[in-house]
Amino acid sequence: MRIILVEDEKALASIMKKGLEENGYSVDVAYDGEEGLFMAENYSADAVILDVMLPKLDGIAVLSKLRRKGIQTPVILLTAKDALTDKIKGLDAGADDYLTKPFEFTELLARVRSLVRRKSVVKEAVIRAADLDINTASHEVKRGGITLKMSSREYAILEYMAYNKNKVLSRSDITAHVYDESFDKDSNIVDVYINYLRKKIDSGRSLKLIVTVRGAGYMLKDPDAADGEIPE
Amino acid sequence: MPSIKLRLVVIFAAVFSVALAALGLSMYVKLKDIAVGSIDSHLHSEVQLIAGLITSEHENLEVELHKMETGDYAVALSGHYFQVVLESGELIARSPSLSLANVTLPPRGTEASFEPVLKNITGPDNKPHRLMEQSFNVYGKVVTVQASESLADVYALLSTFRRTLLIAFPLIFAFTSAAVVAVTGFSLRSLGVFAKQLGHITEKSLSERVNADNLPCELKPLALNFNVMIERLEESFERQRSFLTDASHQLRTPLSIVKATCDVTLAKDRTAGEYREALLAISGSLSRMTVLTERIMDEARFESRIFSMNMAEADLLGILEDCVRLLEDKALSRSVSVGLSGARARVFGDREKLTDLFLTIIDNAVKYNRQGGRVAIEVKEGVDGAVVTIEDTGRGIPAGEREKVFDRFFRGADTSGVEPGSGLGLSIAKVLAARHGGEITLESEVGKGSVFKVILPKKDKKD
Numbered sequence: 001m002r003i004i005l006v007e008d009e010k011a012l013a014s015i016m017k018k019g020l021e022e023n024g025y026s027v028d029v030a031y032d033g034e035e036g037l038f039m040a041e042n043y044s045a046d047a048v049i050l051d052v053m054l055p056k057l058d059g060i061a062v063l064s065k066l067r068r069k070g071i072q073t074p075v076i077l078l079t080a081k082d083a084l085t086d087k088i089k090g091l092d093a094g095a096d097d098y099l100t101k102p103f104e105f106t107e108l109l110a111r112v113r114s115l116v117r118r119k120s121v122v123k124e125a126v127i128r129a130a131d132l133d134i135n136t137a138s139h140e141v142k143r144g145g146i147t148l149k150m151s152s153r154e155y156a157i158l159e160y161m162a163y164n165k166n167k168v169l170s171r172s173d174i175t176a177h178v179y180d181e182s183f184d185k186d187s188n189i190v191d192v193y194i195n196y197l198r199k200k201i202d203s204g205r206s207l208k209l210i211v212t213v214r215g216a217g218y219m220l221k222d223p224d225a226a227d228g229e230i231p232e
Numbered sequence: 233m234p235s236i237k238l239r240l241v242v243i244f245a246a247v248f249s250v251a252l253a254a255l256g257l258s259m260y261v262k263l264k265d266i267a268v269g270s271i272d273s274h275l276h277s278e279v280q281l282i283a284g285l286i287t288s289e290h291e292n293l294e295v296e297l298h299k300m301e302t303g304d305y306a307v308a309l310s311g312h313y314f315q316v317v318l319e320s321g322e323l324i325a326r327s328p329s330l331s332l333a334n335v336t337l338p339p340r341g342t343e344a345s346f347e348p349v350l351k352n353i354t355g356p357d358n359k360p361h362r363l364m365e366q367s368f369n370v371y372g373k374v375v376t377v378q379a380s381e382s383l384a385d386v387y388a389l390l391s392t393f394r395r396t397l398l399i400a401f402p403l404i405f406a407f408t409s410a411a412v413v414a415v416t417g418f419s420l421r422s423l424g425v426f427a428k429q430l431g432h433i434t435e436k437s438l439s440e441r442v443n444a445d446n447l448p449c450e451l452k453p454l455a456l457n458f459n460v461m462i463e464r465l466e467e468s469f470e471r472q473r474s475f476l477t478d479a480s481h482q483l484r485t486p487l488s489i490v491k492a493t494c495d496v497t498l499a500k501d502r503t504a505g506e507y508r509e510a511l512l513a514i515s516g517s518l519s520r521m522t523v524l525t526e527r528i529m530d531e532a533r534f535e536s537r538i539f540s541m542n543m544a545e546a547d548l549l550g551i552l553e554d555c556v557r558l559l560e561d562k563a564l565s566r567s568v569s570v571g572l573s574g575a576r577a578r579v580f581g582d583r584e585k586l587t588d589l590f591l592t593i594i595d596n597a598v599k600y601n602r603q604g605g606r607v608a609i610e611v612k613e614g615v616d617g618a619v620v621t622i623e624d625t626g627r628g629i630p631a632g633e634r635e636k637v638f639d640r641f642f643r644g645a646d647t648s649g650v651e652p653g654s655g656l657g658l659s660i661a662k663v664l665a666a667r668h669g670g671e672i673t674l675e676s677e678v679g680k681g682s683v684f685k686v687i688l689p690k691k692d693k694k695d
Contacts, residue, residue: 011513012489019496053481080484102488105495 001046001116001160002026002177006036006062007078008054016049019105024139024156025112026180033057040066044176045073046116049108052079052090060093067094074115076108113137120163127162129209129222132201134162141201148200153178157193158201161210161220170217194218237416244412249405256397263393267386268362275364276348278379282314288371293318295325308332309357311382319344319374330356340365340376352383359384422448426455438466471663478640479528486517486524493517531640534660541582541667548577548586548618548688549611555590556609559598568601570594574611577618579688581668586688589664590620592657593672593684597624605681617670617689628678637674638662 003025007013010031017027028043030036033054040048040062048066052059063075074096079086087098096118097111113136117123127134133142139155141148150158156178161169171190175183183189194210202208211219285296295316304312305327315326315337323336330336335356341349344367355361363380429442441462444455490513497510549572556570563570579586597607605625612619629637640659658672665672669689676682 009485009489011516012485012492015489015492015496015510015513019492019499022496022499080481080488101484102491105492105499 001112001156001163002028002044002180003112004028004030004036004039004043004045004048004073006030006033006039006048006054006059007051008032009051016105016108020109020112022152023109024152024159026156026178026183028180031055033059033062037062037065039181040073041069041071043181044173046119046177047112048073048075049112050075050077050095052077052086060089063090063093063095074119076111076115078103110137116163127159127165128224129162129165129220130207130224132209134159136162143201143205150200151196154193154196154200157190158197158220161218165220165222168213168216168219173217237413237420240416241409241412245405245409248408252401252405256401260390260393260397264386264390267389268383271362271381271383271386272350272364275350275362275379275381278314279348279364279366279377282316282377282379283366283368283370283375286316286368286370286375293324293370293373293375297325301328305329309335311355311357311359311361311384312380313337313356313361314377314379317376317378319376324375337363337378337380340367340378344374344376353380355380355382357382360387419448422446422451426451430458433462435469438462438469475528475531475640479524479531482524483521486520489517490514541585543580543582546579546581546583546586548579548620549574551583551586552590552609552611552620554587555594558591559594562595563598563607566598566601566605567603568598568605568607570598570607570609572609572611574609574620575613577611577613579618579668579690581688585664586668589661589686590622592661593622593686596657597622597626597682597684600624600626601681602626617687620686620688622684622686623681624683625681628680629674629676629682630678634674634676638672 001024003020005013005016005020005027007016007029008031013029013031017029020027028039028045030039034056036048036050036054037057039045050059050062054062057065059077059079063077066073066075075094076097076099077090077095078099078101079090080101090098096115099108099111113125117125117136125135125137127136131144133140135141136159139150139152139159141150141155141158157174160174160177174190178190194212198208198210202210207223209221211221213219282295282300285299287294287296300314304310305314306329308329309332310329313327313330315330316324317340318324321339326336333356337356338353345365346367346369348364348366351363351365353361353363360383361380362383363378365376365378367374367376369375426442426447433440433442441459442455444452444459447455493510493513497506502510552572556572559570594607594609601607601624607625608621608623610621610623612621638658638661662672665686665688670687673685673687674682675685
């Protein structure tokens with residue numbers, strides 16, 4: 001999952017980026033409203049964490065501009081103001097959630113997860129595909145009840161595929177949502193990680209869950225899904 | 233303290249009862265004088281008349297009584313008597329009212345008086361009487377004429393009068409006291425209205441004012457003063473509220489850094505280097521919070537001082553001379569020259585607070601100046617007030633920051649870390665200028681310097 005963090009306080013932005021990255025998110029940081037608006041308009045992020053008090057363009061203005069352009073990326077507002085009117089103003093401008101500084105980092109993570117879930121077809125914290133369980137809160141992955149050890153990058157890719165299970169995802173979809181802007185988009189690193197995931201999840205099993213769709217990309221297949229989106 | 237109403241009623245009752253008693257007494261005395269006086273003048277004319285009726289017959293004196301033996305004199309013990317006696321005590325005539333009952337008036341005094349003598353006696357009918365006796369020389373003999381009249385009617389009149397007063401005065405007293413109670417109650421009701429209006433004003437509705445229009449003119453100054461007081465309270469309250477909001481907002485950022493750093497670092501095991509990094513970040517934030525806490529204390533101290541202004545006539549040039557003297561060392565250490573020029577200008581203000589105001593601005597002008605720079609202070613007296621211009625050769629303030637320099641906690645982007653400061657100085661200076669009815673303006677050019685102008689109104693009539 002890819003997150004844009006707009007926060008002018010550099011010390012806070014850097015520790016938040018670190019914490020989010022350690023939880024498997026890729027994070028792009030903007031230090032003012034204009035930069036944040038640019039990123040939110042041009043990067044395919046899964047969520048935006050937006051501070052309200054920002055230089056150049058305040059958070060509420062960034063949010064209004066985004067929504068006016070029809071960009072519906074979930075936005076969590078971060079602010080030092082906890083007056084009710086400020087919350088109402090933020091939510092009216094199109095924020096999906098609100099967090100008052102200082103906040104529990106685990107709460108921020110939970111809210112980000114919840115927003116990402118809200119957007120995806122999966123509504124539960126634990127995503128299932130056949131006998132594969134992906135716990136988005138603890139980042140624990142099990143197949144047939146056996147825990148599989150994952151690196152954070154492997155987990156990030158798997159989670160993105162799980163949120164979009166039974167949907168074909170191109171390589172560029174995956175890189176856009178799993179890696180931040182500093183990533184070299186021409187590399188074949190996605191294929192390498194898909195290979196690792198296959199080894200951990202599918203090797204030695206008759207039911208293969210990670211499917212390659214030739215010329216299109218990859219897909220996490222959930223044979224039990226009723227939505228019939230499984231391509232032939 | 234007893235209530236105003238009770239005190240008014242008691243004072244009124246005391247004054248009114250003394251006045252009533254004095255009036256009653258003087259009326260009583262006057263009435264008695266008039267009644268007795270009329271009897272006296274009647275007796276006087278009777279005595280003269282009887283004396284004129286004395287005639288001499290064969291050396292014997294007689295009184296032509298037939299002229300007097302009518303009316304009340306003809307009825308026995310009627311209360312109207314006269315008798316005529318000789319020096320020897322021999323009775324030569326008496327009114328039928330005496331002779332019919334065979335009584336006489338008491339004998340004459342030992343010395344014959346040719347002037348009328350008046351006395352109160354007990355009459356033959358055992359009633360109080362007024363008696364007049366006068367001696368005359370008639371045909372070589374001393375004859376004394378005595379005439380008396382009963383005082384019963386006068387006493388009856390006086391006792392009726394007394395009774396009337398005893399009934400009327402308590403009634404008048406009760407009635408007027410009730411009127412006083414009602415009038416004071418009515419007058420005090422507007423105080424009640426006033427109190428009720430004040431009662432509605434709480435710390436949440438400080439924008440409300442007492443409506444002085446419906447109050448009697450005696451209470452208007454009170455209401456207006458209350459409104460002035462409420463206005464100051466509101467100002468101070470508003471400042472404190474916005475200060476608290478600002479301060480808590482300012483505290484949240486370093487708190488968030490500390491919180492996030494702890495949460496993220498504690499989420500898993502870290503290397504010693506990572507822990508050190510986290511502690512450094514926390515320490516940095518704590519320093520920021522310490523500075524902020526000091527600012528909050530400063531503000532609290534300022535708030536308690538600003539409420540009481542000690543207004544008096546002050547010499548602006550003298551204040552500025554003090555400021556320059558206080559900053560001499562600082563200016564010297566930065567080789568900044570500070571010049572002061574201008575006329576003596578008298579303003580109406582709080583000397584201490586005006587010193588604070590100028591000290592802040594001049595201190596900034598010295599602090600943010602270049603090495604070897606200059607600060608020029610000039611006092612000018614205009615038509616409506618004094619203008620103090622403080623011009624420096626510092627780095628200037630960018631256009632975007634000019635408005636904000638007077639905001640609380642604002643510090644210029646390139647000043648933080650360069651010079652110690654709270655970010656409160658100019659915000660306080662602005663409030664101080666406003667409290668003096670003046671203002672501070674700022675012109676600045678980046679790279680050249682800034683010009684602060686403090687405009688203070690002339691010695692004020694109001695306040």
